[in-house]
Amino acid sequence: MQRIGVFVCWCGSNIAGTVDVQAVAEALKTEPGVVFSTNYQYMCSQAGQDIMKQAIKEHNLTGVVVCSCSPRMHETTFRKTAAAAGLNPYMVEIANIREQCSWVHKDMPTGTEKAIILGKAAIAKVNLNTPLTPGESPVTKRALVIGGGIAGIQTALDIADAGFEVDIVEKKPTIGGKMAQIDKTFPTLDCAACILTPKMVDVAQNEKIRIFSYAEVTDVKGFVGNFTATIKKKARYVKEDVCTGCGICTEKCPQKKVPNEFNLGMDNRRAVYIPFAQAVPKVATIDPDHCTMLKTGKCGVCAKVCTAGAIDYTQKDEFIEENYGAIVVATGYNPISMDKFDEFAYNQSKDVITSLEYERLMNAAGPTAGKLLRPSDGKHPHTIVFVQCVGSRCSACDEKGKEYCSKICCMYTAKHAMLTRDKYPDTDVYVFYIDVRTPGKSFDEFYRRAVEDYGVHYIKGMVGKVMPEGDQLKVRASDLLANKQINIDADLVVLAAAIEPDKSARPLATMLTASMDTNDFFTEAHPKLRPVESPTAGVFLSGACQGPRDIPETVAQAGAAASKVIGLLAKDKLTCNPCVASSNEIMCNGCSSCANVCPYGAITYVEKEFRQPDRTTLVRRVASVNEAVCQGCGCCTVVCPSGAMDLKGFANNQIMSEVDAICK
Amino acid sequence: MQIENKKPLIVAFCCNWCSYAGADLAGNNRLNYPAEVKIIRVPCSCRVNPMFILRAFQRGADGVILCGCHPGDCHYTSGNYYTRRRMALLFSMLDYLGIERDRTRVEWVSAAEGAKFAATMNDFVEKVTALGENKRLEDLRCKK
Numbered sequence: 001m002q003r004i005g006v007f008v009c010w011c012g013s014n015i016a017g018t019v020d021v022q023a024v025a026e027a028l029k030t031e032p033g034v035v036f037s038t039n040y041q042y043m044c045s046q047a048g049q050d051i052m053k054q055a056i057k058e059h060n061l062t063g064v065v066v067c068s069c070s071p072r073m074h075e076t077t078f079r080k081t082a083a084a085a086g087l088n089p090y091m092v093e094i095a096n097i098r099e100q101c102s103w104v105h106k107d108m109p110t111g112t113e114k115a116i117i118l119g120k121a122a123i124a125k126v127n128l129n130t131p132l133t134p135g136e137s138p139v140t141k142r143a144l145v146i147g148g149g150i151a152g153i154q155t156a157l158d159i160a161d162a163g164f165e166v167d168i169v170e171k172k173p174t175i176g177g178k179m180a181q182i183d184k185t186f187p188t189l190d191c192a193a194c195i196l197t198p199k200m201v202d203v204a205q206n207e208k209i210r211i212f213s214y215a216e217v218t219d220v221k222g223f224v225g226n227f228t229a230t231i232k233k234k235a236r237y238v239k240e241d242v243c244t245g246c247g248i249c250t251e252k253c254p255q256k257k258v259p260n261e262f263n264l265g266m267d268n269r270r271a272v273y274i275p276f277a278q279a280v281p282k283v284a285t286i287d288p289d290h291c292t293m294l295k296t297g298k299c300g301v302c303a304k305v306c307t308a309g310a311i312d313y314t315q316k317d318e319f320i321e322e323n324y325g326a327i328v329v330a331t332g333y334n335p336i337s338m339d340k341f342d343e344f345a346y347n348q349s350k351d352v353i354t355s356l357e358y359e360r361l362m363n364a365a366g367p368t369a370g371k372l373l374r375p376s377d378g379k380h381p382h383t384i385v386f387v388q389c390v391g392s393r394c395s396a397c398d399e400k401g402k403e404y405c406s407k408i409c410c411m412y413t414a415k416h417a418m419l420t421r422d423k424y425p426d427t428d429v430y431v432f433y434i435d436v437r438t439p440g441k442s443f444d445e446f447y448r449r450a451v452e453d454y455g456v457h458y459i460k461g462m463v464g465k466v467m468p469e470g471d472q473l474k475v476r477a478s479d480l481l482a483n484k485q486i487n488i489d490a491d492l493v494v495l496a497a498a499i500e501p502d503k504s505a506r507p508l509a510t511m512l513t514a515s516m517d518t519n520d521f522f523t524e525a526h527p528k529l530r531p532v533e534s535p536t537a538g539v540f541l542s543g544a545c546q547g548p549r550d551i552p553e554t555v556a557q558a559g560a561a562a563s564k565v566i567g568l569l570a571k572d573k574l575t576c577n578p579c580v581a582s583s584n585e586i587m588c589n590g591c592s593s594c595a596n597v598c599p600y601g602a603i604t605y606v607e608k609e610f611r612q613p614d615r616t617t618l619v620r621r622v623a624s625v626n627e628a629v630c631q632g633c634g635c636c637t638v639v640c641p642s643g644a645m646d647l648k649g650f651a652n653n654q655i656m657s658e659v660d661a662i663c664k
Numbered sequence: 665m666q667i668e669n670k671k672p673l674i675v676a677f678c679c680n681w682c683s684y685a686g687a688d689l690a691g692n693n694r695l696n697y698p699a700e701v702k703i704i705r706v707p708c709s710c711r712v713n714p715m716f717i718l719r720a721f722q723r724g725a726d727g728v729i730l731c732g733c734h735p736g737d738c739h740y741t742s743g744n745y746y747t748r749r750r751m752a753l754l755f756s757m758l759d760y761l762g763i764e765r766d767r768t769r770v771e772w773v774s775a776a777e778g779a780k781f782a783a784t785m786n787d788f789v790e791k792v793t794a795l796g797e798n799k800r801l802e803d804l805r806c807k808k
Contacts (some may be wrong), residue, residue, distance in 0.1 A: 070688045072680075072706070100703050104782070110699040117702060323668070451764030513741050535739060559670040633740035636710030638750070650707055655716055662675055662702045663723035 002127050003087065005036040005061040007052055007117065009068035016041075018102040018111040024067060024610045031123045033061050038061035044074050051083040063091045063126040067119050069098040088131035090578060090649060108195060117662055124657040132648055133577035139225035139325050140325040141569045144169065146217055146236035146508065147330035149177020151543025151554045154197050155328050158562030160208035164569050166202070167322060169212045169231055171504065174279035176200055177332055181262065181356065181369075183363040185551055186415045193278065193365070200280040213281055214506070218319070220327065220511045223600070223629045224538030225574045227324045230314055235315040237286035237294065238272075243310035245282030249302035250274055255480035256291045260367075264357045266375060266417075267367035272302045276365060284310070326538050326565040327512065330558070331505045333544040335497035336391045340400040344495055345386065349468040350376040352493045355386075355409070358416055372424060374492055377471065383474050383492030384420060386431040387463045391498035395435065402498045402519060405546035409496035410437045414447045417456040417493065430457045430488060432477055433620040438614040459486070466493050499548055513599060514539050522546045533560040540564050579649030580630035581637060583623040586610075587644035590621035594636035595647050602629035603636060670727035674701045674786070674793045677716070679709045681739035682774045683731030697785035703727075708732070709770075710743035710781030714754045718767070721758075721801040727767045727792035733782070734772040744772070760799040768789040 008025045010248070021039040029037040036059045039050050043066055064087065066078050071094040079089035097115040105111045109119075143159050145152045148170030156166040168175060179185075180200075182192040203209050212231055221231040222452060245367035253270035260269040262276055271290040274282060286294065286302070293299040293313055303311040323513045335356050336347035346352045351374050353361070364370035374381050388409055396402030410433070417429045436458070439446040450456045461478040468474075475488040501520045514534040515523045522541050524531040532541055542561040543554040585608060595603040606624045609617050623645065634647040646652055678684040684705050690697065706712055709732025717728045732744040732752060747770060755768045769788055773781045 070691075072685060072688060096688075096703070096705075099688040101692055101699075103691035104696050104697060105699045113783070114699045114702070121704070418769075466675070515737065515741065519737075540777075597746060599743070620688070631740060633708040633739070633743050635708065635743050635746055637708060638713045638746070647707070647711065650711060652713065655704065655706065655713075656719055657715055658704050659675060659720050659725075660723055662704070663673060663720055663725050 001064045002033045003035045003059060003061050004033045004063040004065060004123060004126055005052070005055045005059060005066045006034055006038070006067065006123065007043050007048075007055075008037070008039040008119075009048070009066065010039065010041045011069060011366045012041065015098050015102045018105060018108060019097055019115045020108060020112040022114050024115045024119060028067075028119045028123065028641060031120055033063070033127050033151075034123060035062065041226075043068050044077055044456070049077075052078070052081050053085040054084065056087050061087065061091075063129060065119065065122045067095040067097045067115060067256070070094075070096045070100070076433065085387065090132040091120040091126065091129050093126045094280060095119045111297040113541065120664070121658040121661040124599050124661040125654045126653065128654045128657055130648070133394075134574040134578040135627045136573040137223075137225055137576055139569060139571055139574055140227070140323045142166070142322075142324050143228070143326045143328060143565050143569065144217075144229055144322070144324040145328045145330055145542075147177070147332055147543070147545070148172075148175030148211065148213065149330060149332045150179040150199075150551060151332065151545075151558045152177070152328070152330035153203055154555050154558035155542045155562045155565070156209050157199065157202060157206065157560050159565050159569075160206050162562075162566040163208070164209075164210050164566065167210045167212060167324075169217050171213050171216050172275065173213070173214045173236065173283070173285040174275045174281070175203065175211060175213060176276075176278075176280070177355075179551060180276065180278075181359060181363075183366075184415060184419060187440070187442045188412045189415070189419075197278040200278065204280045211281060212320075214285060217508065217511070221601075222333070224323045225329055225568070226628070227538065229322055229324060229327070231320045231322060233318040233320060235288070235317050236283070237288070237311065237313055238284045239310045239314045239397060240283050242308050245274060245284070247274055247284070248305050248307070249284055249311070252301050252305045253288055254301055255292055255301065258287060261566070263360050263367045264354075266357060266360060279404075286311075294662060303374060310353045312350055313456045326540060326568050328540045328542050328561050328565060329508065329512070329514070329534070329545050330542040331502045331545040333499040334502055335404070335501050338390070338495060340389060341417075341495070343465050344390065344493065345466045345468055345473070345494065349466075349473060351381075351468075351473060351491065352466060352495065354458050354495050355416065356497075357411055358494045361505050362416070362419060368570075372420065380424070382426065382544070383428045383488065383490045384430070384487055384492045384494065385463070385473075385490040386417060386429070386435045386496065388413055388431065388496045389462075389498075390495040402500065403438065403453060404519060404548065406496075406498045407437070408499070409549045410441055411440070411550065412444070412452040413496050414456075416440070418450040418454050421454040421456060428457070430459060432459050432461055432463050434460070434462065437592055440552065477553070497613050499544065501545055511556070512536055512539050532557055532564055538568065546598075574630050577632055579632045579647065580627050581634065581645055581647050583625060584644040584646070585622045587642045588622040589642050590623065591641060593639040593641060594623055597632070597635045597639050599635070600629050600631055602626045602631075670797060671700050671737050671786035672789065672797070673721045673724060674727045674729065674789060674792060675725050676701050676703045676729045676781065677706050677709065677712045678703050678729060679744075680705055681738070682733035682737065683709075683781065684773075685782040686731070686773040686777045691778075693778050695778055697782045698789040700789055701785050705808040708738065708740050708743040709747040710740070712747065712756060714750060717754065718801070721763060721798065722803045723806050724798070724802050726795070726798045727788060727789050729769045729771060729784075730770050731773045734774055743807065763798065764795055765798075766795055780800035794799045
């Protein structure tokens with residue numbers, strides 16, 4: 001039999017105002033197992049905690065019930081108090097008589113009656129509580145960063161700076177991500193390459209960082225502190241450690257007509273290529289879909305010209321298994337496809353382009369070497385129309401776009417407009433917008449500069465249709481403020497396409513058992529208080545995989561994620577939640593029902609020897625729970641046909657006794 | 665006469681991560697709902713064994729409501745999907761046994777939906793009150 005102490009808290013007048021705490025303490029005194037019952041103004045205060053400690057020692061208590069606020073508030077506090085008095089912290093139960101009683105019920109008799117019943121339920125549960133000891137699991141002091149854009153780069157650098165090893169897995173042949181494609185960055189107009197490429201070099205030269213480029217994570221097993229990831233290194237048909245990045249092969253390859261994805265298909269590259277001059281690692285990659293040698297076996301020019309002898313046509317995909325303590329997701333974003341937006345004639349005219357394509361056109365390293373020329377005829381455009389919110393802030397029933405605001409488009413469109421007017425003052429620049437949203441530091445000043453100093457025409461309204469006619473584009477739009485239709489003959493139309501999470505994010509979330517919202521953005525553990533952690537322990541989020549982000553925010557978040565990772569890796573051992581499933585091996589019949597529903601793969605089967613009444617030994621297959629992996633949801637306890645599976649801390653008999661106490 | 669005035673007895677199972685927090689939020693915002701609702705905290709809605717619900721009815725509960733995270737938002741990834749299926753089966757069986765549909769319910773309440781929690785409880789209690797006392801599964805041996 002337990003010796004239970006009941007502590008009823010007044011919470012000032014928060015509880016005592018609607019619940020007669022004296023009567024509750026008195027009524028609970030006669031419950032089975034209760035040997036001590038008292039009430040106090042603030043149980044959570046130092047004085048209140050001292051009362052509890054003293055009572056535990058004086059009355060030799062084996063269980064404690066605190067009738068107070070929500071366990072989400074002070075369960076940890078009271079567990080610590082009990083532990084300080086030498087009681088197992090898991091022998092403490094809370095009856096929530098504030099949030100779920102005094103605050104929602106108005107009159108004293110009702111509140112008191114309910115508080116007594118809730119107290120009785122908690123006492124009934126504590127009577128069946130058993131002392132629990134949390135297990136410990138070791139921590140592998142290495143981190144995996146998935147994605148090598150600015151988010152991944154910054155996270156890796158910060159983690160490595162603290163002395164931990166980091167691996168970056170990037171699916172493209174080079175790290176750098178979207179930022180490498182950008183020309184200038186708002187609001188300061190720094191050249192993106194000038195601030196990004198030194199960081200890429202830092203990554204390459206950092207002894208603690210390894211880069212797996214042209215690679216993907218194909219499987220993740222394990223749990224916080226002990227992940228095992230399988231990384232698929234795709235065959236690039238070039239020996240990475242031998243290639244010097246001289247680029248001769250990329251000049252001599254006879255296959256010249258491969259659309260260059262780095263320039264979004266606006267020019268061509270060879271079948272063997274280095275994405276851009278500052279690529280890290282600077283190693284050539286052979287595109288197997290276009291290489292004549294790999295497809296037909298006849299060519300081999302690159303192997304002939306390579307002085308280092310780095311070309312290897314027989315290379316195969318390689319699978320590497322590595323252990324990590326923490327994983328950072330930094331898979332980033334992509335602009336959405338414009339295929340569904342027929343009204344903007346994106347697929348009909350080469351002169352309707354997306355903002356990222358415009359970025360490449362303006363970039364000195366881009367397909368036009370930084371000259372603003374129309375993709376169709378190479379002429380300089382004199383009238384440019386920018387359309388904002390293409391696919392952003394769409395209504396939910398409209399399947400074409402996204403409901404959310406893509407956040408970065410207002411600023412980059414202002415940047416494009418400003419840079420265009422700066423370089424080519426003879427061009428007319430129109431921007432159509434729904435709202436201009438510029439809430440960052442120095443952002444609104446930047447936008448106003450575009451309007452006031454650079455004379456960009458901002459028009460509130462949406463473009464209804466773009467019609468290619470001759471070599472021009474007829475843009476029909478509405479001006480909402482003047483309440484009239486406008487027609488503009490444009491030479492170039494630039495669409496600020498909405499951004500969406502990378503396609504690789506969804507399968508990755510499944511592998512990591514991390515959750516996603518309806519838009520496939522990763523969800524954070526808490527939107528305000530745990531913004532860089534995913535709900536899955538040990539998985540952290542960095543950059544636009546979590547929601548639209550600009551570069552300053554991404555870098556800030558990357559640093560935050562890195563600090564969380566460092567905090568985790570600095571520990572030698574992790575304490576596990578002791579409220580986990582456990583199976584009664586005598587009752588278990590090894591049917592696998594529990595293992596089938598376990599979302600964490602925490603249940604495995606072991607062969608166990610059992611001594612039978614006739615003194616023979618029987619070997620049976622029984623379930624075994626990995627306590628470090630089990631998160632304690634209790635799904636397995638319900639499917640178990642023999643009732644062998646139970647959840648510690650929320651055991652069948654405990655919940656049942658609560659039901660009984662309530663229904664008395 | 666007295667039977668009509670008897671207040672119903674409602675057991676609510678709330679998952680720790682969403683609905684229990686939603687109930688706390690209803691408290692924080694002082695949103696009233698009837699005191700007949702007594703909440704039992706479970707780690708996940710999928711922890712609720714159909715046995716618990718049968719036990720509640722056996723012991724004289726007039727209604728049982730189960731609250732969990734919204735589909736897709738389960739803290740344990742998939743727990744509430746199991747709940748949804750299990751309860752669909754259980755409630756249809758209970759219906760067959762004479763426990764009216766309005767006495768049982770599964771509701772998704774997120775940690776942010778204090779107002780929804782209070783509204784759900786108000787509505788549920790109203791429906792159960794309208795049905796009157798539940799005698800169908802009550803085991804008189806359990807009563808002292």
